[in-house]
Amino acid sequence: MSTNKARPDRRRAARELALQALYQIHMSGASAVDVQAEFLVDQDFKNADKRMFGQLLRGVAAQSDSLDTMIEQHLDRKLSDLDPIELNVLRMGAYELSDSVSVPYRVVINECIELGKIFGATDGHKYVNGILDKIALSHRAVEIAAKQNASSR
Structure with a gap:
């Protein structure tokens, strides 16, 4: 297997494990x-x-309050719901969109959609997509504009 193919798979696996660990923290308070x-x-x-895995886990856990504030701005319900x-x-996606600019915003959103499909409720991934699209507009505006300009040429 080539290195280029292995890297995205290793990153996806890290995101899956980070989500499971964040869920455990959420449920147990550990x-x-x-x-x-x-x-x-x-x-x-x-x-x-x-x-x-470590960066996502520690980063999201350390910044959960500010990530929640970022997310709440775009919700149609209470965060607790x-x-x-x-x-x-959503926390992982918001974290990557705001702190991991080396990862393209579309990759972040697509990876989070996939996590939502694998681990979330039936249509939860659609909600995740909508919220992360809005967060990307405010945190990755330059990247989005550049992509739109490039595709309109």
């Missing part, structure tokens, strides 16, 4: 450090980017 240590012992990271999976997918 610390990110404890959950990360548990996952590193109990999960198979052979096919996952360990570094990315969101399913825990959709909430944590």
Whole structure:
């Protein structure tokens, strides 16, 4: 398998594990450090980017309040009414859109949609898509404008 193909798969696996760890934190109230240590012992990271897993987990956990504020601006309901999976997918997406500018916004959104399809409620991924599109408009405006200009040429 080529390196170019393996990297996105390893990143997707890291996102899946990070979502599961964030869900565990959400449901149990455990610390990110404890959950990360548990996952590193109990999960198979052979096919996952360990570094990315740690960055996502620690970053989302540390910034959850500011991420929630960012997300709430675009919701049609209270944050507390969101399913825990959709909430944590949105937090991960908002985190990557605001802090991981090296990852294209479309990749972030598509990865979160896939996580929503795999782990979330039946149509939860559609809601995630709509909210992350709005967050991308405010946090990746330059990237979106450049993409639109390039496609209109």
